[in-house]
Amino acid sequence: MYKIQTLNKISANGLSEFPLDCYEVADDLPNPVAMLVRSFNMHQMNLPLSLSAVARAGAGTNNVPVQALTERGVVVFNTPGANANAVKELVLLAMLASSRNILAASAWVKTLMGQGDKIPELAEKGKSQFIGPELAGKTLGVIGLGAIGVLVANSAVGLGMRVIGYDPFISVDGAWHLNRDVIRAENLESLVAKSDYITVHVPLTNDTVGMIDAAQIKNMKAGVRLINLAREELAISADILSALSSGKVASYVSDFASEDMLAHPKVLCLPHLGASTPEAEENCARMAAKQVRDFLEKGAVANSVNFPECRMEAGIPAGGMRLCVANRNEPNMIGQMATVLADEKLNVSAMVNQNRNDLAYNLIDVEGEASPVTLDRIVGIDGVLSVRVIFARG
Structure with missing residues (x-):
């Protein structure tokens, strides 16, 4: 069990x-x-x-x-x-909401309550304060073209936007699914300089933390709208707030609420709704x-x-077992495991070894069952991190 x-x-x-x-x-x-x-x-x-x-x-x-x-x-x-589609839809909503001032307009019109028959006329007179641009014809910069970024880019093309994408590590699968009209940016600076809207879809790593900072904002168009539904730390909050106050950035949509962001009238904060469907x-x-x-x-x-992707297509041999070994990617690891199994007169019927940087993972099918002593010997090999046994069903 x-x-x-x-x-x-x-x-x-x-x-x-x-x-x-x-x-x-x-x-x-x-x-x-x-x-x-x-x-x-x-x-x-x-x-x-x-x-x-x-x-x-x-x-x-x-x-x-x-x-x-x-x-x-x-x-x-x-x-x-x-959760890519859920996040994609929220990005599209963020672009529309930040452009058309939907939330501010809705909040304002509620202040007309109690005016009775005057409400339609008052609403008509006051609507000009909420004018905002359309998305069609504008340029969207998509930073990160993984599952979410590709969906966002393709949907934006469908809305009539010019789309620029930047991802130096785009996968083959991502490239296959990307709309041919999406323009490839040579670098991040090129993307931010040409975009009316910018949305970020990269993982948080040592290389990406704070990637949206004062230096990048300086390269952006005046009145750019920024969307960050990926990770709060991808943007430097102080730099964003300064740019909002100066008018360099027209609005900032974040899925990560904080005291300083909530206090700024040009910030739309959401309670981490990206995948909340x-x-x-x-x-x-x-x-x-x-x-x-x-x-x-x-x-x-x-x-x-x-750990690396690894799969054995064949089933575990009847009466046998499969060893799942995680180890450091070092020379002679396979040789040492094979020696232990050979010492115990155990035949290896199939084996798959995959590595990823300094780690490796192995699936080894053995005819017969290894004794606890044999397993202990494999566990004891310097560089082996874990050994797990799966027995054939039957």
Whole structure:
């Protein structure tokens, strides 16, 4: 019986991916083999030694201690693209709301309550203070062309916008799905200088933190509208507020509320609504659950943020076992494992080895069953982070 601990409320439809006959799923379980998490901060947790996998039902993993888990050979999954449509729709709403002053106009017209029959005339006279530009014909700069960025760019083309995209690490899949009318920017400076609207869709890393700062704002058009639904720390708040006050930036839409942002009249703050749709929550939960199942039952790794993608197409040989070994990507690791198995007269029927930077992951199918001593010898190899065994069903 596999024990799965949920650290947040996870969509019931997503959790239904775990069959009840071999999975126990609850929010308080001793010695879970895997955890599912959304926004819960895991950095202060005392993580059990039984843990083999953590799945984040969402894209970002800032709330997960990835490095500490990696040192223990624990695979960390995320669900890229599962909430992409929800975020895309919110970006389009943000562009429209920031352009047409929808919220301010709605708040103002409510002040006319009590004026009775005069309301239509008063509303007509006052509407000029909320005039805002149309999106058609304007230029949108999309920073980051992953699953979300591609959807945003393609939708903006459909709205009649000129779209510029920048992503030096765009994937082949992203490039295939990108509308041919999206213009490729050579660098970030080129994109911000030409854009009337700018939206950011990159992960938070040491290289991207504070990427929208005073220097980049200086390169922007006067009256630019900025949208940040990705991560608060991608923009320097003080620089944004200064640009808003000077008029350089016309408006800033952020999905991350803070005291200083809430105080500025040109900031539209949202309570982290990016993926807050029932469809996105279900998609993320289903994707996370399927990845965990595939990992626990077959050893497969897909959409991991720390270990390489790895899958064995063949099933585990009858009467045999599959070793799932996470290790540092160092010379002679495979040779040392093979030597241990050969010493025990265990035949390797199939093997897949994949590496990613300084880490590697192996699936090794063995005819017969390795003894606890054999497994201990593999665990004891310098550089091996974790070893997990899956037995053939039957």
